Every structure is written in structure tokens, then in C-alpha cells.
Amino acid sequence: MPRGKFTNHKGRNRKFTSPEELEEQRKLEEQKSKWRKDHGEASTEEESEEEKSGSGSEDSDSDDDGRPVKAKGVSGLIEVENPNRVVKKNKKLNNLDNLGEGEKPQLSRREREEIERQRAAAAYQKLHAEGKTEQARADLARLAVIRQQREEAAKKREAEKKSKEEGTTTKKR
Incomplete structure (x- = not known):
């Protein structure tokens, strides 16, 4: 025994079923079936196998009276109520060509936001190039001031050049 208060x-108390016992149980099940x-009595296992394989009646969803048969237990609920279940639909070849043209691919929220962001940026650049945004107006005003200063500086340099040339020509004579 281990020491301490926690054991x-x-x-x-584990017991394992011997292979002989398992074989006997299988034989009994076969005899019962x-x-x-x-x-004339069908077991529930055989009925479920027949429904899965399709060897039963052709229309397994309806009785002899033509009424639909409700699925027993939880299986009917799972098929109907499961929101994650995706039903695979077969598509015809002639419809495949039309599907690609008519529907737009579904985009995620992030993709839609990214596309919208790109469109907004392109529209802003266009307005900026036309000079219709506040930033464009401020840039154009700054550029006008700089051009004016450069023109004044250029005129000053020309005036100084002329005065130097006049000064040098007068000294040479």
C-alpha cells in the first residue's frame, strides 16, 4: 500500500472479457437475428442497415398510406435542426456556366473593408489632384508663396548681376 493519506x-477492479465470451455473445446475437x-420480426439493427443501404422500400420517407414517416429519436432533429449541416446540392453542367456570371463571390468583412478603403483612397487622390480638398488647397497656397519668393530672388540676382556688369564696364573705361 502506498504511504500517505491520498491513495x-x-x-x-478491472475485468477484461475473454475472447471466448465475446465469440459466444456474437453467436447468440446471430441466433436471435x-x-x-x-x-417476420426485423431487428432494429437490420432496419437501420436496410435504410442506410437502400435495400428497403424505394421511398423510405413515406408509409404505405403515402404519409411521411417521422424519424425516431434524436436523428430526425439532428438532420433538421443542425445549423452546421451543409446539404450537398448537385449542379447541372449547363447551370454551372450561368452561376459564375450571375453571382458575385461572397467577401469577408475584412476584404470588403479593404476594398472600400482602397476606393476611398483613390477618390481622395483624384480630388487632391484636382485641387478640391483642404490639403490640396493648402499645398497650392504654399506652392504659390514659394514661387513668388523664388521669382523675387531671381529678379534680385538679375539686378545684382546687371549692377556688377555695369560696375565692371565703367571701371574698364
């Missing part, structure tokens, strides 16, 4: 009792077949 682990896991695995103490055979007896049910002979007496």
Missing part, C-alpha cells in the same frame, strides 16, 4: 484506486427473420 489511487484506479485499475483495481435468425429467429427474428424466420418469424
Whole structure:
């Protein structure tokens, strides 16, 4: 026994079924299913296998009266109520060509926002180039002031050049 006040009792009373017992259980199940077949009673396992394989009636969703049969248990709810279940739809070849043209691909929120951001930036650049935005007006005003200063500086330089040339020509004579 382990020392201390906490002991682990896991695995103490485990029993394993022997292969002989498993074989006997399988044989009993086969005998029961055979007896049910002979007496006209179908087991639930066989019914579920027939529904899955399709070997049962052609229209498994309806009774002999033509009324739809409700699925027993939770299986009917799962098929109808499961929001994550995707029903695979077969598409015809001639409809595939038309589907690509008519529908736009569904974009995620981030993709839509990115496209919208790009459109807004392009529109702003266009307005900026035309000089219709506040920033463009401020830039144009700054450019006008700079041009005026450069023109004045150029005139000053020309005037100084002329005065120097006149001064040098008068000294040479």
C-alpha cells in the first residue's frame, strides 16, 4: 500500500472479457437475428442497415398510406435542426456556366473593408489632384508663396548681376 493519506484506486477492479465470451455473445446475437427473420420480426439493427443501404422500400420517407414517416429519436432533429449541416446540392453542367456570371463571390468583412478603403483612397487622390480638398488647397497656397519668393530672388540676382556688369564696364573705361 502506498504511504500517505491520498491513495489511487484506479485499475483495481478491472475485468477484461475473454475472447471466448465475446465469440459466444456474437453467436447468440446471430441466433436471435435468425429467429427474428424466420418469424417476420426485423431487428432494429437490420432496419437501420436496410435504410442506410437502400435495400428497403424505394421511398423510405413515406408509409404505405403515402404519409411521411417521422424519424425516431434524436436523428430526425439532428438532420433538421443542425445549423452546421451543409446539404450537398448537385449542379447541372449547363447551370454551372450561368452561376459564375450571375453571382458575385461572397467577401469577408475584412476584404470588403479593404476594398472600400482602397476606393476611398483613390477618390481622395483624384480630388487632391484636382485641387478640391483642404490639403490640396493648402499645398497650392504654399506652392504659390514659394514661387513668388523664388521669382523675387531671381529678379534680385538679375539686378545684382546687371549692377556688377555695369560696375565692371565703367571701371574698364
